[in-house]
Structure formats: structure tokens, C-alpha cells
Amino acid sequence: MYTVKYPIDLVIDAGNGTTCVVAEYLKPFIFPSVILQLEDSPLRGGQGFTIHVERNNTQTGKWQDRKSFAVGDTANILPGLKIRNTSKERIGSEYQLMLILAATARALEELIDSEADEFKVKINWLLNIPPIYYGMNQRMKDLSGSYRVQYGPRVYLIDAEVTQVFPEGAGAGATYMLDEGGAFVNEEFAQGRTGVIDVGYRTIDTVIFDGPELLAPSAKSLTNSISQVYQLMQRWAMEEFEEDWTEEQCETALRNGYATLRHTKKRVPLDEWIEDLGERLADLIERDVFQKQWSDLGDVDRVILAGGGAYMVAPSLKDRYPDVIVLREEFPHTATVPYELMNATGHLRLLLAEQTAQ
Structure with missing residues (x-):
């Protein structure tokens, strides 16, 4: 052993x-x-x-x-x-x-x-x-x-x-505030309120930070409408390719950006599905989070995105709110972190910061 x-x-x-x-x-x-x-x-x-x-x-x-x-x-x-x-x-x-x-x-x-x-x-x-x-x-x-x-x-x-x-969300905030070694590099996030939207494939979790402090009462969770899109995709796959896709297969295909047909092994791009889903989710976030939860964005100074579905909604939300939405590409220490890994990466950076401080 x-x-x-x-x-x-x-x-x-x-x-x-x-x-x-x-x-x-x-x-x-x-x-x-x-x-x-x-x-x-x-x-x-x-x-x-x-x-x-x-x-x-x-x-x-x-x-x-x-x-x-x-x-x-x-x-x-x-x-x-x-x-x-x-x-x-x-x-x-x-x-x-x-x-x-x-x-x-x-x-x-x-x-x-x-x-x-x-x-x-x-x-x-x-x-x-x-x-x-x-x-x-x-x-x-x-x-x-x-x-x-x-x-x-x-x-x-x-x-x-x-x-x-x-x-969840604390890690995404930490990813923006700390670099790969756990050093604090982003003074902007130490001031004001940061809204975090964690766009999952089943739910959308939201929370607000006042500087580095989590505001527990702000934590909310929404059931998103992705399941309806899965149903449309399943119908399309059956009609176009005579293939019966499960929700898990739809989810994997959306994450990859393409579907691989079982019989022919042909790759089918899903750009139009991803764009449509991104608009649907952006509409949901705008209505139920920005307007209802966050008082037409009056409760936050900036918004960051995390989660596996973030890449689908990021373009639409940035177009609608260019001065509020902060994208990962805007900072060198976040640019290469996949949205799905934002939380986990931030938690590791928090650990490294704690170890450095000891």
C-alpha cells in the first residue's frame, strides 16, 4: 500500500x-x-x-x-x-x-x-x-x-x-477578484455590489455580493425553460433524422455545440438552437432577475456570469446591458476560465489566498 x-x-x-x-x-x-x-x-x-x-x-x-x-x-x-x-x-x-x-x-x-x-x-x-x-x-x-x-x-x-x-456564486466572484495564485488583483470588485448569475442547465441561481461579502437574503433560484427547448429538439431530431434523443443527449449536444448522429456519425451544428436558447434565457433573466429581483438593476453595480449555460446568454445580455454585464474576456486572469468552472476555480483561488495569508 x-x-x-x-x-x-x-x-x-x-x-x-x-x-x-x-x-x-x-x-x-x-x-x-x-x-x-x-x-x-x-x-x-x-x-x-x-x-x-x-x-x-x-x-x-x-x-x-x-x-x-x-x-x-x-x-x-x-x-x-x-x-x-x-x-x-x-x-x-x-x-x-x-x-x-x-x-x-x-x-x-x-x-x-x-x-x-x-x-x-x-x-x-x-x-x-x-x-x-x-x-x-x-x-x-x-x-x-x-x-x-x-x-x-x-x-x-x-x-x-x-x-x-x-x-454557488461565491467562487465566480472570487475568480474575478483573485488571480491564479490567490492574489487580489481587481480593486473594482472590492467596492459596490456585484450580482452573480449562475446559469445552469436546470436552474438559474442568483446572489448579490456587497464587496466581498455575500448577502444571504439575496439568494434566489429559478427553474429555467430549457426543458421546453429539449422537447422541441427531440421532436426536430425525430422528424429530421429519425433519432430519439434523451434530455441528457440534448444537453450534451448543446454543451458541445453540435450533435453526432448515431447512424451516420455526422456532426450536426446547433448554432441556431444555441442562439434561440440564449435569447429565451436572456429574456427570462431580464424579466425575473434584473427587473423583479434586482429592481431594474438598481440593486447592483455590475453583473457577472457563471455556469454551463452562461456562454449562451452572454452575447445577448452584453448587447442589452453593455455597461453592467462584465464578461470573463475583459480580464486576463478570467479570460481562459470556462464558465462551468468559474465557481470551482474561484474556490481554489480563495483557498490559495487563505494559505498565503497564514
């Missing part, structure tokens, strides 16, 4: 649409927040992103409750009942735990350079929670514990502690 000498800090954003993972010395990665429970069987090559998980019983000291899951794209491909929980009940649930453990195992595979097949490692989890549910953050902290996770030929004995639970 190989024991990792020092704790590893992992920032994991297990969101409705995707799970995002960021850490020092790790290339960030993203996978769909979908799992599929499988029959327990030895892991062999060709099974893709599949994990076996056991929990340590603190009273007996024994490993128990062994379960197997396909995760992300592997879960989407395999037949069976996919699990994607977008409700309030996902907070601190087994579903969310499996996403976090899968993200951890995949990160460790990249971070640990060793020929050993069993590893003992201490992990500090830095997790996200929608601001409207921040009062439930203790459920996230309760995920701390000892787990044995098998991923590919490796087995990881993970002693995990949830050391931070951030409200």
Missing part, C-alpha cells in the same frame, strides 16, 4: 448538470452529473468510468455497503435507469456523495504517480451548494468519512473531511 504523505485539497462542484473538479497540479475536468447503479462485479478494462464504493463502519471498523456505479458519459451510454437528482433532496444525498467520490477517484488517478495498486490518502473536500439551500450546508459536511473506492485497477482508501462548503 502506498500512503500519500500530505492531505490533498479537492474542489468539487457536483451540480445539476455537471460535476466540476479543480485542484492544484490537476488539469480541471468535467463530467455529467449522472450515475447508474450496477451489479457488483470485478472491474475489468473497457468499463469506462465505473467505481465500486464501500463505507467504513466507525463502530466495527469494517468496510460495508459495497455498491457499484457507472458515472457520467459511461452511465449515459449503458442501458438501465439513470439517476440525475435535480431536486432539493440531492443536497448531501447518496447520489451527490457518489458523484463526489467518483470525482475524487478520477482526480487521484491523475495526481498520484505510483505503480502501487492500493493507496491511502487524506482528502479535504471543498464543496458547493446553491445559495438558496445554504442553510442545509451541514448535510454536505456530514459526507465526511472513510471510504474505499475502486476505480480501474486501483483501490483508494480515502479519509475525507468536508473542510469548506461554499455558496
Whole structure:
């Protein structure tokens, strides 16, 4: 067994649409927040992103409750009942735990350079929670514990502690304020109020910061209208290509900017769908956030965007409010950060800032 000498800090954003993972010395990665429970069987090559998980019983000291899951794209491909929980009940649930453990195992595979097949490692989890549910953050902290996770030929004995639970949006703000090393570089964001819009594929989360301070009562969450677009896309795919697309396939195609047809392997660009969806979401944000929640933008001095759907609405919102919307391309330390990774990246920068200050 190989024991990792020092704790590893992992920032994991297990969101409705995707799970995002960021850490020092790790290339960030993203996978769909979908799992599929499988029959327990030895892991062999060709099974893709599949994990076996056991929990340590603190009273007996024994490993128990062994379960197997396909995760992300592997879960989407395999037949069976996919699990994607977008409700309030996902907070601190087994579903969310499996996403976090899968993200951890995949990160460790990249971070640990060793020929050993069993590893003992201490992990500090830095997790996200929608601001409207921040009062439930203790459920996230309760995920701390000892787990044995098998991923590919490796087995990881993970002693995990949830050391931070951030409200979504806090990370996006930090990404704009701090550089890659955690140094404060953007004085503009230290003054006035910054509105954060986290445009997900299922919900739109909003929150306001007064300088660096989160205003908890401002946290809101909207159900967006993307599902209606998925239905239109599904009808179009059937009529044009005789293909039956699931919502997950529609979501993946929109994220990629194209769909790959199953029978011909031809790529079909989705520029018109993305533009249409961006306008729909921009209309929703303008009406329900800017006008109703933020008093016709009187409550904020600037607005930044985050989340997987942000790239679709950014052009339209910037055209409508050029002096209010601040895009990532406007600063060198944010220009290369994908919108989906804004929160996780900012949380890592906050951690680095705290470590530098100590």
C-alpha cells in the first residue's frame, strides 16, 4: 500500500448538470452529473468510468455497503435507469456523495504517480451548494468519512473531511477578484455590489455580493425553460433524422455545440438552437432577475456570469446591458476560465489566498 504523505485539497462542484473538479497540479475536468447503479462485479478494462464504493463502519471498523456505479458519459451510454437528482433532496444525498467520490477517484488517478495498486490518502473536500439551500450546508459536511473506492485497477482508501462548503456564486466572484495564485488583483470588485448569475442547465441561481461579502437574503433560484427547448429538439431530431434523443443527449449536444448522429456519425451544428436558447434565457433573466429581483438593476453595480449555460446568454445580455454585464474576456486572469468552472476555480483561488495569508 502506498500512503500519500500530505492531505490533498479537492474542489468539487457536483451540480445539476455537471460535476466540476479543480485542484492544484490537476488539469480541471468535467463530467455529467449522472450515475447508474450496477451489479457488483470485478472491474475489468473497457468499463469506462465505473467505481465500486464501500463505507467504513466507525463502530466495527469494517468496510460495508459495497455498491457499484457507472458515472457520467459511461452511465449515459449503458442501458438501465439513470439517476440525475435535480431536486432539493440531492443536497448531501447518496447520489451527490457518489458523484463526489467518483470525482475524487478520477482526480487521484491523475495526481498520484505510483505503480502501487492500493493507496491511502487524506482528502479535504471543498464543496458547493446553491445559495438558496445554504442553510442545509451541514448535510454536505456530514459526507465526511472513510471510504474505499475502486476505480480501474486501483483501490483508494480515502479519509475525507468536508473542510469548506461554499455558496454557488461565491467562487465566480472570487475568480474575478483573485488571480491564479490567490492574489487580489481587481480593486473594482472590492467596492459596490456585484450580482452573480449562475446559469445552469436546470436552474438559474442568483446572489448579490456587497464587496466581498455575500448577502444571504439575496439568494434566489429559478427553474429555467430549457426543458421546453429539449422537447422541441427531440421532436426536430425525430422528424429530421429519425433519432430519439434523451434530455441528457440534448444537453450534451448543446454543451458541445453540435450533435453526432448515431447512424451516420455526422456532426450536426446547433448554432441556431444555441442562439434561440440564449435569447429565451436572456429574456427570462431580464424579466425575473434584473427587473423583479434586482429592481431594474438598481440593486447592483455590475453583473457577472457563471455556469454551463452562461456562454449562451452572454452575447445577448452584453448587447442589452453593455455597461453592467462584465464578461470573463475583459480580464486576463478570467479570460481562459470556462464558465462551468468559474465557481470551482474561484474556490481554489480563495483557498490559495487563505494559505498565503497564514
